[in-house]
Amino acid sequence: MGTSAGRRRALAKRRAAMGFSQEEFAHALGVDRTTVGRWETGERDPQPWTRPTIATALHLSLGELDALLSETEPVHTLAAGMVRRAADIPAQSGPGFEARERQSYIHANPGALDLVAVAQLRKEIQNLDARYETEPSTALVAQCGQHLGQVAHWHTYPLTHQVRRDLHAAYAEAATLMGQLVWDASGRRDHATARAYFTHAATAARELGDPVAEGLALLRTSFVALYGDRNPKAGLELAQHTATITGTTSHVLTGLAVLHTAEAHAMTGARSQCERALSQAETRLGRVDGSDAAAPLYASTQFGRLAGSCYLALNDAARAQALLEETAADSHDGSKASAIVHANLALAHTGQGHVHEAVAALHAALDVVEQHRGGGGMSVAFSAGLALKPWRTTTAVGDVYDRLLTLMTAA
Numbered sequence: 001m002g003t004s005a006g007r008r009r010a011l012a013k014r015r016a017a018m019g020f021s022q023e024e025f026a027h028a029l030g031v032d033r034t035t036v037g038r039w040e041t042g043e044r045d046p047q048p049w050t051r052p053t054i055a056t057a058l059h060l061s062l063g064e065l066d067a068l069l070s071e072t073e074p075v076h077t078l079a080a081g082m083v084r085r086a087a088d089i090p091a092q093s094g095p096g097f098e099a100r101e102r103q104s105y106i107h108a109n110p111g112a113l114d115l116v117a118v119a120q121l122r123k124e125i126q127n128l129d130a131r132y133e134t135e136p137s138t139a140l141v142a143q144c145g146q147h148l149g150q151v152a153h154w155h156t157y158p159l160t161h162q163v164r165r166d167l168h169a170a171y172a173e174a175a176t177l178m179g180q181l182v183w184d185a186s187g188r189r190d191h192a193t194a195r196a197y198f199t200h201a202a203t204a205a206r207e208l209g210d211p212v213a214e215g216l217a218l219l220r221t222s223f224v225a226l227y228g229d230r231n232p233k234a235g236l237e238l239a240q241h242t243a244t245i246t247g248t249t250s251h252v253l254t255g256l257a258v259l260h261t262a263e264a265h266a267m268t269g270a271r272s273q274c275e276r277a278l279s280q281a282e283t284r285l286g287r288v289d290g291s292d293a294a295a296p297l298y299a300s301t302q303f304g305r306l307a308g309s310c311y312l313a314l315n316d317a318a319r320a321q322a323l324l325e326e327t328a329a330d331s332h333d334g335s336k337a338s339a340i341v342h343a344n345l346a347l348a349h350t351g352q353g354h355v356h357e358a359v360a361a362l363h364a365a366l367d368v369v370e371q372h373r374g375g376g377g378m379s380v381a382f383s384a385g386l387a388l389k390p391w392r393t394t395t396a397v398g399d400v401y402d403r404l405l406t407l408m409t410a411a
Helices: 003-017 022-029 033-041 048-057 062-070 075-088 099-108 115-130 141-154 161-185 191-208 211-228 232-246 251-267 271-285 302-313 317-329 336-350 355-372 375-387 395-410
Strands: none
Touching (some): 022 048, 022 141, 048 062, 115 161, 161 191, 161 211, 161 375, 191 211, 211 251, 251 271, 251 302, 302 336, 317 336, 355 375
């Protein structure tokens, strides 16, 4: 067997074993399907900078990937070695059982797929979700795609009822995260793909009878309607539906949903309905405690950030400024949400003719956006830059325009 044929067999076999079609694998890696095809036929080698992502998706070390691509070991020897290492490690629940080794073992022994293995996968999905606020989404998409592929592949195994339910829950979590990542990585432009992932996640959660997971997927869908489609009516309906579903199960999700109904009202100029919703959301969020199933989604700055955005939409720049300044003072975590706070504060200052303060706030927003390229922060930052256009000939505004242009070029 020649090198090209060996590469075709080894790479394609490993991809299939991880549950990826060529199209799914290409999407997870952010490349075209034809590129994967060329790798597998030996027509082209993966570039060095793509190999860490490929290794992660295939649950291989870089050394194992290099061996697979160069066929320094026969395919059956490489696979057998991986199974051997899995069989030699401690019992599946032991502290020395690495996730990659566990999954290699399960590939060789489908009957070993148990609740512990699914719990480990869900933990990996949750850890990935926790990285969203402080890392570029483009750096997380491939790994999330791999988790979705893993879930899809495991669904083909003979499973007990409880393992299948937990795997369904893992799918809902991974699909919600993937929708969030895709939308953010696209600069909040790929509404259709994000919405499709959220719809699949909500359906899976509904079948499980999990109102928290369903509510989160619906809430994310309302974000697409509000900030992507700029359709406050659709966003309002989705946020209200979310609040209805989560009303008896999560103060966090219900409070956030009601906050977004407030923003939908603000976008239509309905101030009294907006302020009524803000009051209801504040009450709900005030009841949050550690027992809430969605507690990790809560941040003390959420109310001020959304309320400030509401008053901006209502053309009350002074009220927005007061709320956003207080929120910005507590936003030192460098998160994507903090970039939105500073960019909205820049808009609030510009609305009152406070040019120097607006420029300072916009620079603070760009400090964060340049680190993680968050789609929301980037969008609001460009809006803040556009609002400063009347002062574009001043040195201060010219300097911030240079940063925006650099960001636009790199995007």
